Amino acid sequence: MKESALANSEPGHIVPSRRHFVASALAAALGISLADVIGPSGLSAATPPDCAKVGDPFVPVVEFVSKNKKLSVNMAVKATEKSVATIAGQGYQCRSMKLRYYEGQDLNNPSAKWPVNPVLPGPGPTLRMRVGDQVQVKLKNAIDPSVFGKTTSNDMSCNVMTTFNPQTQQSTPLYPGSDTPPSCLHGNNLTNMHYHGTHVSPDGHGDNVMVDLTPGKSFENLFTPPLPPPPSNSTDTSVPFSMGQAPGTHWYHAHKHGSVALQLLNGMAGAMIIEGEFDDQLEALMPGLRKTEKVMVIQQIGDNITVMPGPPIFTCAGGDPLPLVNGQLQPTIAMQPGEIQRWRFVNATMQQVAQLRYQFLGEDAYAASKGGPFPSDSGYVPMIRQIAYDGVQLAPERYNDANFGLAQQFTISPGNRIDILVQAPATAGKSVLAFQMLHTPPAGCPVRPSLPDLILVHLNVTGSPISPAMNLPTLSNYPAMPAWLQWNETDPRNNVSTGKERTLRFNSDPTGRPAIDGLAYDGKPDTTQYIKLNTAEEWILENYWDSSIHPFHIHVNPFQVLEVFDPNATAQVTLQAPYNWHDTIAIPASKTVGTTITPGRVRIRSRFVDFPGTFVLHCHILDHEDRGMMQEVQILDPKSPTAPPLPMHH
Amino acid sequence: MGKPKKGGFPAVEPKVNYVAIKNGEIENATIAWGDSVVWMNHDAVGYTIAGSTNGQPDSNKVWATLTAAGTDDANSSPMVFTWTPGTPKDPQVYPYGMLTGGKAKATLTVQISV
Numbered sequence: 001m002k003e004s005a006l007a008n009s010e011p012g013h014i015v016p017s018r019r020h021f022v023a024s025a026l027a028a029a030l031g032i033s034l035a036d037v038i039g040p041s042g043l044s045a046a047t048p049p050d051c052a053k054v055g056d057p058f059v060p061v062v063e064f065v066s067k068n069k070k071l072s073v074n075m076a077v078k079a080t081e082k083s084v085a086t087i088a089g090q091g092y093q094c095r096s097m098k099l100r101y102y103e104g105q106d107l108n109n110p111s112a113k114w115p116v117n118p119v120l121p122g123p124g125p126t127l128r129m130r131v132g133d134q135v136q137v138k139l140k141n142a143i144d145p146s147v148f149g150k151t152t153s154n155d156m157s158c159n160v161m162t163t164f165n166p167q168t169q170q171s172t173p174l175y176p177g178s179d180t181p182p183s184c185l186h187g188n189n190l191t192n193m194h195y196h197g198t199h200v201s202p203d204g205h206g207d208n209v210m211v212d213l214t215p216g217k218s219f220e221n222l223f224t225p226p227l228p229p230p231p232s233n234s235t236d237t238s239v240p241f242s243m244g245q246a247p248g249t250h251w252y253h254a255h256k257h258g259s260v261a262l263q264l265l266n267g268m269a270g271a272m273i274i275e276g277e278f279d280d281q282l283e284a285l286m287p288g289l290r291k292t293e294k295v296m297v298i299q300q301i302g303d304n305i306t307v308m309p310g311p312p313i314f315t316c317a318g319g320d321p322l323p324l325v326n327g328q329l330q331p332t333i334a335m336q337p338g339e340i341q342r343w344r345f346v347n348a349t350m351q352q353v354a355q356l357r358y359q360f361l362g363e364d365a366y367a368a369s370k371g372g373p374f375p376s377d378s379g380y381v382p383m384i385r386q387i388a389y390d391g392v393q394l395a396p397e398r399y400n401d402a403n404f405g406l407a408q409q410f411t412i413s414p415g416n417r418i419d420i421l422v423q424a425p426a427t428a429g430k431s432v433l434a435f436q437m438l439h440t441p442p443a444g445c446p447v448r449p450s451l452p453d454l455i456l457v458h459l460n461v462t463g464s465p466i467s468p469a470m471n472l473p474t475l476s477n478y479p480a481m482p483a484w485l486q487w488n489e490t491d492p493r494n495n496v497s498t499g500k501e502r503t504l505r506f507n508s509d510p511t512g513r514p515a516i517d518g519l520a521y522d523g524k525p526d527t528t529q530y531i532k533l534n535t536a537e538e539w540i541l542e543n544y545w546d547s548s549i550h551p552f553h554i555h556v557n558p559f560q561v562l563e564v565f566d567p568n569a570t571a572q573v574t575l576q577a578p579y580n581w582h583d584t585i586a587i588p589a590s591k592t593v594g595t596t597i598t599p600g601r602v603r604i605r606s607r608f609v610d611f612p613g614t615f616v617l618h619c620h621i622l623d624h625e626d627r628g629m630m631q632e633v634q635i636l637d638p639k640s641p642t643a644p645p646l647p648m649h650h
Numbered sequence: 651m652g653k654p655k656k657g658g659f660p661a662v663e664p665k666v667n668y669v670a671i672k673n674g675e676i677e678n679a680t681i682a683w684g685d686s687v688v689w690m691n692h693d694a695v696g697y698t699i700a701g702s703t704n705g706q707p708d709s710n711k712v713w714a715t716l717t718a719a720g721t722d723d724a725n726s727s728p729m730v731f732t733w734t735p736g737t738p739k740d741p742q743v744y745p746y747g748m749l750t751g752g753k754a755k756a757t758l759t760v761q762i763s764v
Binding site: 098137151166168305 | 663664684686689701747
């Protein structure tokens with residue numbers, strides 16, 4: 001008998017190498033290999049596990065950039081032991097976990113690879129391109145299933161978990177209980193890729209999440225996010241309406257139904273920045289903005305989905321891990337006084353504890369309010385202006401709106417992206433971007449006994465004031481909304497047939513499993529929405545859970561949010577046209593009084609244009625999705641009565 | 651086993667612990683309540699793993715059945731060590747071993763999370 005290396009999980013066992021981390025950060029920033037920085041010996045098996053340290057300088061993720069109008073990437077899914085930083089009961093910890101991750105190679109620049117140091121957790125490489133560029137991603141499933149727990153040959157049956165009874169010291173069944181395929185936790189080592197926020201075909205080699213990639217297999221995604229339609233398309237009602245690809249902050253992530261939560265919890269996500277006219281306009285207003293832009297992928301890293309004994313079974317998706325930024329714990333961003341930077345946030349989390357409200361606080365104000373509500377006097381803080389939601393620019397009216405652009409707080413739910421302009425104060429100082437968790441995990445799931453530092457990033461404003469001076473856009477010079485992102489209610493193509501709204505109820509099936517309209521996704525017509533191509537519709541989304549939000553996400557076509565009703569709020573926000581575009585919106589939790597349930601409600605409208613085919617809508621708390629809170633969507637072209645190809649899985 | 655450590659209880663971030671079985675031996679391991687364990691068989695023979703009674707693996711306490719390395723069931727499903735409210739918070743040491751396939755014994759220590 002010998003003592004196991006898994007004692008790594010014990011606190012204080014690991015002494016992370018700061019030198020190694022700083023070296024990897026430097027290597028990443030320079031786009032070179034770690035060995036080039038610290039020498040081959042630094043990569044030996046004897047190297048102690050690394051971990052990000054609190055307050056380390058922010059490290060950008062390496063970017064793979066399109067060239068000659070094409071982005072060409074090799075992406076392998078692998079698994080290895082990683083060192084994950086967190087703060088728990090006794091403070092800072094560096095925990096060793098076996099995680100799946102993306103290893104990328106930029107075929108336009110073969111020396112660009114990511115990750116530089118596979119020991120560190122975090123997102124895949126950032127993909128950057130312009131609208132109209134072709135995307136080619138060769139995805140290879142290079143997971144070795146033998147390094148994980150029990151699997152079956154095709155990995156399509158539900159995971160099995162047992163629980164230990166301390167009294168009898170016997171093992172008893174825990175999962176799957178009453179969960180059944182295809183909507184149960186399963187397929188841990190199968191994968192595919194979803195391009196969240198793209199407006200492209202969902203079939204074939206497009207944004208196809210119906211693909212099951214078993215270990216050793218490869219699949220190529222090949223598509224082109226469309227250019228803006230010609231101006232005539234917005235006025236000529238005799239032709240079908242077209243949508244372009246919204247230029248903005250989008251992302252990619254694994255989307256194999258049954259293992260989406262686990263693979264995102266492992267870190268299998270990355271930013272996908274699609275640039276366009278909006279970015280050119282901002283750069284013209286604030287020269288240098290592109291150069292200092294920060295892309296921040298927020299993740300909560302873990303290695304397993306926690307299952308609470310049922311019935312009904314509840315899942316917790318890794319407990320309550322602290323959010324990391326590009327794999328770093330509370331990194332520090334430096335700015336010059338008066339400088340403006342664009343910060344792009346991707347919320348690549350999947351837990352209900354990950355609906356987070358952010359606000360800048362001066363370090364002193366934070367210290368005085370730690371663990372409590374945001375103080376009324378926030379102290380030394382930058383000015384922020386929100387400019388986009390879910391990768392779609394805000395209209396000037398919303399940029400100048402106290403609830404959005406002007407608000408000094410913002411809330412991001414799992415799946416959401418937010419772009420903000422951050423202008424540093426005119427003098428040097430320090431502040432933090434603090435957050436509040438708006439939800440605790442479901443009853444019985446692990447929760448922190450005390451609040452650690454709830455800080456996403458530190459801001460250090462230092463040096464001489466920026467020169468020439470930078471100015472935030474004003475209402476008069478802020479970029480106008482392109483015609484194809486406007487919603488002309490007099491245009492017959494935008495007729496939503498008021499009174500015939502489609503209603504989706506996010507609730508549970510008879511076994512207590514997450515469901516829509518009482519049915520867990522089964523891959524059959526009863527869990528499929530059928531929609532005609534080139535139609536516009538209004539939908540009502542209702543949440544009947546009082547314990548959780550349900551962030552609704554639909555692939556391919558963004559939607560406008562017309563109304564949000566939160567039955568637990570003391571006051572409702574009235575939304576006004578022009579409405580913000582989203583592809584993910586949190587449906588507020590319901591309110592239960594006695595036997596009366598008042599559901600949370602969201603009203604949306606969308607245009608189903610350009611692409612017939614099969615895709616999905618689902619809750620972006622991804623263990624809910626994996627267990628059944630998902631539906632298929634089939635967009636049918638009346639001129640082509642043949643149904644789209646049937647799904648390859650489920 | 652020393653005093654229990656203060657901190658989260660159960661683990662706020664449960665994790666999977668992988669226990670290797672190699673050359674007929676089982677690693678001892680220390681985990682936190684809320685964590686799970688996966689036994690990984692690296693040997694060419696299969697094993698049945700069971701909790702011990704009076705120092706001997708007990709057929710009434712089978713924890714996992716592992717087939718030979720390289721087969722589908724060489725590694726176990728995760729077994730979750732969920733703390734039962736009301737039970738002592740001192741670290742608990744569970745002796746166990748091979749019921750079939752070998753004679754190795756080991757201990758699994760479960761302590762509070764920090």
